[in-house]
Amino acid sequence: MILLIFSITLPIIFISYLLHKTLKPPKSPLPPGQRPLPLIGNLHHLAAATTNLHQLSQKYGPIIHMKLGPTPLLVISSPKLAKEVLKNQDSSFCSRPKSLGQQKLSYNNSDIIFSPYNDYWKEMRKITSIHLLSQKRVQSYRPVREEEISRMISKIWSFSHAREAVNLSEMAMALGSSLICRVAFGKECSRGFDELLEEVQAVAAAFYVSDYFPAFGWVDRLTGMLKRLERTCERMNLFYQELIDEHLGRKREETAEEGGDILGLLIELKLEQKLHSFDFGWDNIKAMLLDIFVAGAETSSTTIVWTMTALMKSPNSMKKLQNEIRSLMGKKGKVDEDDLPNSHI
Template sequence: MADFGVYFGILLISLASTLLLRVIFTKSRIKTHLPPSPCALPVIGHLYLLSKLPHQAFHKISSRYGPLVYLSFGSKPCVLVSSPEIARQCLKTHETCFLNRPKRTNVDYITYGSADFVLAPYGPYWRFMKKLCMSELLGVRILQQHLPIRAEEIKLFLKSLMKKSELREKVNVGEEVAMLSNNIITRMALRRRCCDVEGEGHQLIELVKEMSELGGKFNLGDMFWFLKKLDLQGFGKRLQSVRNKYDAIMERIMKEHEDARKKREEDEEMDMKGDETVKDLLDILLDIYADESSEIKLSRENIKAFVMNIFGAGTETSAYTIEWALAELINHPNIMAKARLEIDSVVGKSRMMKESDIPNLPYVQSIIKETMRIHPTGPLIVRQSTQDCNIEGYCIPARTTLFVNVWAIGRDTNNWNDPLEFQPERFLNKEGLSPLDLKGQNFELLSFGAGRRSCPGASLALHIIHIALAGMIQCFEWKVGEQGNGSIDMEEGPGMALPRAHPLICIPQARIHPFALV
């Protein structure tokens, strides 16, 4: 209550000056043909229309005012897009106008400011890192090299669930799949497992969680320019503390990798056999850091920010999608049965699932597509215009924040029949899997964004999601409630990556024992 009083007082004090700015803005708006807009309040603009789930609040606004809406949040101009046709115009036709991401104070500080690849402005550094991601860090070759890591972690994951099944223990599915994703990514990036509570991998994951929480907090300075230099919410010390801890751990890990690299070089000079293990992502980044002839000279901050991005984005996307998918399958036992029948017919019961089986499982793939349509882990695509742009005959001024409501597009009756129904069959045709793509080619399904700034980790996330969910379907029956036949609520919780409001708690019952299989 005390915090509310402080904020309210500040807003009242600034009311007079802001009203004057509002008058000036209104006059200028008459000259500029902006999209339709709800009634705005002094000072706060349209902030009063938001809720703890912005994508749902945006959907209500679009339902009333149309697929292109102009909004102002404090002193920040914004446009809201909720149709695939207009999304295509913004993210493809006029992509060059929307290649930047808006800066947010908390996120900018945590991710080392301009050193961060994900939030970096479109330019030479961003292009270099995107090319590096596609060719080296997250490309087909490196994903194939790390296949044994994923296979081993899936086996350990299923083995852990099997032990809980034997003891009839309840399982928090979200926690288990998050641990799986974290272990895969920490091993690929740093050659560490995050489940070792005393280890640095676990400490890093916990710090990244805290950073994500702080990064997602509403900062008054982002909305009201006159509060930008004031730390009224006390974020400054918390941000500094958590980033310093992350920085210290990353420096130790980087030093360890650099020492190992130096030893390998010395062994090679002495004609001795060096370490032939596959390089992790940090090794590759440090090689580029040490390369004087590199097109772009990476800093240590660039490397730390990239590793943070991998942890922050990669783990949530995979874990939340698997959790939502399993919840839908439990609520739709007929769909679960069809998926299990497909797996049994293709894989059989004499061996465990492999990643190489996934292309032969179109129904399982359609379940993933349908899950990401109705529960997108990136419910909003956020960009910022770099120049004035004309969309649908309306002027979108430079430095306007663009929100593409992926969640609303996935539930639009103009795009989908019975959009609130979970129907994987909508992604199947006579030839098998429909050509609707998850990687930004189809604007009805923007799970990983679109265009040049689409998510570079999409392939890795999909590898983890498909093999984990297929393994859980193959090996276990999933029981909910005291009698084992309960249903799952599908309420969404607050968060940038669309978590569930309530944890998914199940009791797994073994169908086959995966560790007796070859």
């Protein structure tokens, strides 16, 4: 009898508590927004995010308060407010929200992308701008860029000559991967690198229950997402360690020269330990490598694909750009349409 009473009353008490926590007036004034549901908040409104957010902005205005589970969310849909958030109040909003996948892959946010805005982030950004991506350093990688781009153009031309379709997305990703490997690691990466890169991007952007419902983090282990993430992190750590061991096996003078690769420079900075206000260790280096090859390869390929898509929709702009490029290459005069490649992208 007692068990029956408990089985009936406990769910009622739990539901009443959730309703009280969800429906009670906020202690501080918040922007208007759709009333969240118990537990899930406003997750159901993001099923078709673009349409729903536009409809909600029409109803509640340019700034909306929502909740992803228990996590608060602000939606900005006004250019004026976006400028206020991204420019005038940048220091208050620039830190990224924590995510399980990103946190594990970046060695507890030891990189630049996922690190919160603090003194550590400033120091890491300083290292990047002064030592890794200075104008002189970037210019030293020009032969690598020219060689890889020439190789990609030759592949596209061979497809065009054979009148075969070109998967520009795959080719642009391959270009980005090759550039990053040669610039960052000083060598060409194997085919398994692209597969590993795709897996890293997949687990970094995956949905983890613990990000929104910490008390139900066990669900990630039950679904296998946590095991998949841990396995990917182990593969990445092994990949980093092999590269580091390979560089440590070289002569120190070779990695310190002006034309050295990025990993060699990071190792030199770690060995010197003179330029930092914190202990610059191996995990910091590995986290920096994550930013370099994930952010570099993905963003470059996406930019190329979207640029080509826009140019294909505007033939006049395409022809103007082609003439300008050929003019810079020393081929004067306008381009005849019969001379242009006939590949389908």
